[in-house]
Amino acid sequence: MHTFFNTTIRQLLCALALIAGSAVSAQAQTTSENTLYLGLGEKAGIDKIVADFIPLILADQRINQFFSKLDKAQFAALLADQFCELAGGPCKYQGRDMYTTHDGMGISNAHFNALAEDLQIAMEKNNIASSVSNKLVAKLAPMQRPIVSK
Numbered sequence: 142m143h144t145f146f147n148t149t150i151r152q153l154l155c156a157l158a159l160i161a162g163s164a165v166s167a168q169a170q171t172t173s174e175n176t177l178y179l180g181l182g183e184k185a186g187i188d189k190i191v192a193d194f195i196p197l198i199l200a201d202q203r204i205n206q207f208f209s210k211l212d213k214a215q216f217a218a219l220l221a222d223q224f225c226e227l228a229g230g231p232c233k234y235q236g237r238d239m240y241t242t243h244d245g246m247g248i249s250n251a252h253f254n255a256l257a258e259d260l261q262i263a264m265e266k267n268n269i270a271s272s273v274s275n276k277l278v279a280k281l282a283p284m285q286r287p288i289v290s291k
């Protein structure tokens with residue numbers, strides 16, 4: 142009887158330890174996946190960065206010729222969702238894919254880099270640490286190929 146209880150209690154404790162262990166590791170995983178999202182100040186922080194980014198693009202003579210007919214509100218909303226999703230946040234980008242969007246615009250690597258630089262400046266303005274802003278820019282790097290056509 143005594144042994145039976147001891148064994149049962151030991152089994153119960155083991156099960157509890159397993160459950161606790163998996164809960165901790167699930168939490169650790171979620172945290173590492175959205176560190177970037179948190180570092181950017183979640184959706185409100187991203188919206189603010191995008192709001193500062195758009196006037197920088199529009200004032201940038203290296204690239205502003207592309208944006209003369211821009212629907213600013215729609216562009217801001219799509220960009221913020223895209224950055225939020227890329228950063229591991231809970232948003233879902235529902236705009237067009239990057240190749241289709243920029244097809245035929247004649248965007249060069251220099252144009253791409255100018256836009257990335259403006260984004261870095263917008264993040265600096267919002268006191269985002271460079272370790273964080275570099276991570277977002279790194280997430281955008283694979284888009285260079287579908288966007289650049291010149």
Ligand code: HEM
Nearest residue numbers: 204207208219220223236237242248252253256281284288
């Ligand atoms: C990592 C770099 C870039 C990202 C993440 C990006 C993202 C986007 C997104 C999400 C949209 C809206 C898509 C939609 O309407 O469904 C868009 C539109 C646009 N992008 Fe980019 N873009 C990038 C680089 C560039 C560059 C380098 C240029 C030109 C210098 C550019 C010019 C435009 C223009 C003109 C539009 C508006 C298109 C329209 O309204 O028809 N983009 N971009």
